[in-house]
Amino acid sequence: MEPVEPDPFQELARVAFVSPHPDDAELCCGILIRRLIRSGIEVNYVCVTDGAPVEQDHLNLTSLPPNYDREAYKSTRHRETTRALDLLGVEPGCIEFLDYPDLGTLNHIHSIVENFGAILKDVDGVFCCPFEGGHPDHDVCRFALAESARLSAYSGKMFEYASYNVRGYQVFLKDSPADLTIIAEPEEEQFQKRIAEIFVSQKEMATQFKTNIECFRQVNAMLRADQFLAYEEAPDYEEFAFPGSHVLDKIREYLLSTILIT
Numbered sequence: 001m002e003p004v005e006p007d008p009f010q011e012l013a014r015v016a017f018v019s020p021h022p023d024d025a026e027l028c029c030g031i032l033i034r035r036l037i038r039s040g041i042e043v044n045y046v047c048v049t050d051g052a053p054v055e056q057d058h059l060n061l062t063s064l065p066p067n068y069d070r071e072a073y074k075s076t077r078h079r080e081t082t083r084a085l086d087l088l089g090v091e092p093g094c095i096e097f098l099d100y101p102d103l104g105t106l107n108h109i110h111s112i113v114e115n116f117g118a119i120l121k122d123v124d125g126v127f128c129c130p131f132e133g134g135h136p137d138h139d140v141c142r143f144a145l146a147e148s149a150r151l152s153a154y155s156g157k158m159f160e161y162a163s164y165n166v167r168g169y170q171v172f173l174k175d176s177p178a179d180l181t182i183i184a185e186p187e188e189e190q191f192q193k194r195i196a197e198i199f200v201s202q203k204e205m206a207t208q209f210k211t212n213i214e215c216f217r218q219v220n221a222m223l224r225a226d227q228f229l230a231y232e233e234a235p236d237y238e239e240f241a242f243p244g245s246h247v248l249d250k251i252r253e254y255l256l257s258t259i260l261i262t
Contacts, residue, residue: 008157008159008180008218009032009036009041009125011124012036012041012124012125012157013041013042013124014041014042014044014122014123014124014125015036015041015042015043015044015123015124015125015126015127016043016044016045016046016119016120016122016123016125016126016127017029017033017043017044017045017046017126017127017128018046018048018116018119018126018127018128018129018141018145019045019046019047019048019081020048020049020105020129020135020137020138020140020141021047021048021049021051021077021102021135021137022047022049022050022051022077022078022080022081023051023077023080023081023084023199023202023206024129024138024163025045025127025161026081026084026085026088026195026198026199027195027196027199027206027209028129028161028162028163028170028209028214029127029161029214029216030084030088030191030192030195030214031182031184031188031192031214032182032214032216033045033088033089033090034088034089034188034191035182037088037089037090038089042091042094043089043090043094044090044094044095044096044119044122044123045085045090045094045095045096046096046098046115046119047081047095047096047097047098048098048100048105048112048115048137048141049098049099049100049101049102049103049104049105049137050074050077050078050097050099050100050101050102051073051074051077051078051081051102052070052071052073052074052077052101052102053070053101053102053103053104054070054101054102054103054104065201073201076201077201077202078097080198080199080200080201080202081199082095083198084195084198084199087191087194087195087198088195096119098112098115100112102137103136103137103241105136105137105140105141105144106136106137106140106246106247106250106251107250109140109143109144109147109250109251109254110254110257112140112141112144113144113147113148113151113254114148116144116145116147116148117148117151117152119148120145120148120149120152120154120156121152123156124156124157125156125157125158125159126145126154126156126157126158126159127158127159127160127161127216128141128142128145128158128159128160128161129141129142129160129161129163130142130160130161130162130163130172130173131143131227131228132165132172132173132174132231132232132235133165133166133173133231133233133234133235133236133237133244134163134164134165134173134235134236134237135163135164135236135237135241136235136237136241136242136246136247138163139228139235139247140247140250140251142160142228143228143251145158146221146222146223146228147225147254149221149222150222154221154222156221157218157221158218158219158220158221159180159216159217159218159219160172160216160217160219161214161215161216162214162215162216164208164209164236165236166233166234166235166236169208169209169210170209170210170213170214170215171215172215172217173232173233174232179215179216179217180215180216180217180218181213181214181215181216182213182214182215182216183212183213184211184212184213184214189211189212192211192212193211195211196209196211225255228248228251229248229251229252230248231244231248235247
């Protein structure tokens with residue numbers, strides 16, 4: 001008889017889900033969020049961007065609605081994620097919006113690192129997207145979280161949740177034998193479909209996310225800076241944003257400014 005693997009979420013009391021955009025954590029982690037809350041674990045949600053790109057900075061975006069109004073779009077995305085979190089059971093006092101511009105996090109790495117530092121000191125578990133070129137804001141948030149963990153000597157658990165990359169939705173770019181897969185019960189799958197339907201402004205993308213499975217992996221919170229200076233493959237976001245080297249250059253600028261590299 002094979003030994004039963006211990007539940008990596010055991011002994012957690014207060015966790016934070018870092019969502020680079022209004023919808024990431026809800027679509028990738030909704031089943032787990034609901035399970036954790038039902039088991040008595042306090043779930044905090046931190047949305048890093050407002051979900052609204054600054055149009056003039058990213059003219060090659062093709063998914064913005066006609067007659068795009070940034071403030072109206074920002075409000076729409078805020079309402080959608082607030083409604084989804086309410087259905088999932090996240091308490092209003094556990095929700096925080098940092099409101100950086102979508103696709104603009106790479107220009108605010110210092111302050112995001114500080115924001116995350118304040119979050120880490122109050123939780124014993126944190127969840128974030130991986131660093132794999134799925135979206136530039138995902139990569140910046142993952143780097144900033146690692147940097148905050150390093151600066152604060154974070155001792156809690158850290159997990160990555162599968163989002164999307166060149167391989168598709170809710171798969172990690174590089175498979176790991178330590179992946180943690182959650183299979184939804186029929187009721188959970190139907191509930192997660194309701195969550196996906198809330199994000200009308202992101203309908204084309206939201207329907208690509210699976211509602212019957214979620215994938216996670218526990219990672220070392222203390223990653224070296226040089227693990228965020230290159231990609232294994234060309235980033236998926238080059239198709240809709242800017243060259244991957246632009247994000248890496250901003251990370252190097254941050255590291256140079258903190259005299260971590262020369």
